[in-house]
Amino acid sequence: MIVTVTLNPSLDRTMEIERLVRGGIVRAGDTHLDPGGKGVNVARALAAHGVPTRAVVPCGGPEGDQLTTLLEVEGIDVCAVPVAGRTRSNVSLVEPDGTVTKVNEPGGALTSDDLDVVAAAALNATADAEWVVLSGSLPPGVPDTFYRRLVADLSVPFAVDSSGPPLAEALGARPALVKPNRDELAEFAGARIDTVGDAVRAAEKMRGAGAGTVLASLGVDGAVLVDGSGARWGESPVDRGRSAVGAGDAMLAGFLAAGADGEHALIEALAWGAAAVRLPGSRMPGPGDVERGAVRLHGAADLSRPLREPHQPHGMERVR
Template identity: 70%
Template sequence: MIVTLTLNPSLDRTIEIARLTRGSLTRATATRLDPGGKGVNVSRALAAHGIRTRAVVPCGGPEGEQLTALLGLEGIDVAAVAVAGHTRSNVSLAEPDGTVTKINEPGGSLRPEDLERVTESVLTEAAGADWVVASGSLPPGVPDGYYGRLGRQLTGLGVRFAVDTSGPALAGALDAGPALVKPNRDELAESVGFRIDTVADAVRAAEAVRAAGAEAVLASLGADGAVLVDREGVRWGESPVDRGRSAVGAGDAMLAGYLAGQTSGEDALIEALSWGAAAVRLPGSRMPGPSDVDRTIVRVPTTPDLTRSLSGPHNAHGLEQIR
């Protein structure tokens, strides 16, 4: 079983529009409401493939009740922890060319007593689990070192710990020696302090994160695929998508694919890339099921082209350029 923890879950409303024009009336062509949050999405993807999972989520107010109900409709086993704050709502405006404009609320604060109940729930659910996955941002009131503290407790129980977060929360998690870290390109650059403009840059950064404590690093690079650096070596692969509909949750689907394979190295990377690509082809934050996944589009060369330049925007302002 794979347990996920989402400290900052959400209700995710995706509104499809023909084109976003600021200051004008824009009519929706379609809309959907999904349970959201990075760990929640990992559980949704796993459950869609019939893989046993349990989602630990703090839930507050009517929005929290609605989140729990939506997860139940998807057949997700939920460990809901009642908290005093509110569950946030997010809105995504999706255009036909794949452009998505996201508006995310910060989420409600977690009091120390709320956080302690969440921790107790995770440790209880971790008994007999293969993995515990901590994903997403830390809400107000949660110290930067929380994931690291939780990871050390899980390691003491003999449970593998995976982390998908950024900034100080990621730095704090590395102290616990997680079995897997899954940053995206910008998060990886922020964690090491330099720009990532080529596959070689991504590999060097992933190796630095491993040196800081992670056993394996799966770094998603958007349209340029992903890099996996672990004890077996360095691998890069890609899974081209001709007509993407939404990249929301694609990184979460990628992480779920990696964990679902119960493997490592090339096989794990192929599974991760195929699940991530499947998510990009789906609307909103819908997670892919078995019929959506096409492993034949994945390419993992024996010798990766480390000189390959990465495309797309890179939020790395103020970071030095590697020469």
């Protein structure tokens, strides 16, 4: 059983459009409504592959009821925690070339009483867990230390996929696995990520700060895996991507489903992530969507290769 905890879940509506015209009338083609939030997506991908999973989500208002229903339809064991606020809704506009414009609500604030109830429910839900995944942004009212507080009483390995101060705080609790993206690596390291080697060095800094294993997604350049045995890098090219929403979450799910260790798990992670990119909206891939044969692993000699997409965060230097 893999348990996910998502403090800021959402209803995600995706609309496919011909072209985004600011100030104009934009007519949508296909539309999709999916349960959302990073941990929710991890649970959806696992459930699609028959991996037992439980999703802990605070839910408020009619949107929260709808979120619970959608998750149950996908075969997920839902631990819905009633809270005073309203579950947020997000909108994604997807153009034919794969460009995605997202409008995300911040989410309803959680009170200290809400947090106590959520924390108790999460700990109860993890009694039979093999892994616990703490994933996504923190909604208003939640202190940056909440993830660290939550894992203090855990007795099973936990993974973290967050950013900024909540990620930095969680690293102090020594997570078994961290899944940053390129921007989160750069923010943590205080440096540009221009090459595969830059990503590896930033991931090594995360390990130095407390992470056991770092699985870092690099967009079109695949992912790097850095653990106690060294660094690995791989890619899974996609000829025509439809939506990158949730691809990193699918990657994390694939890595966990494959045992969260070594080359085989990296291959699964890359294959699941690429499969999500080929699907519309925030759909999560099932077994029939995954193409493991497209995955390419590279040796250490390739670490100096520049990443294909430019990356120059303001005020940052190359990782040394």
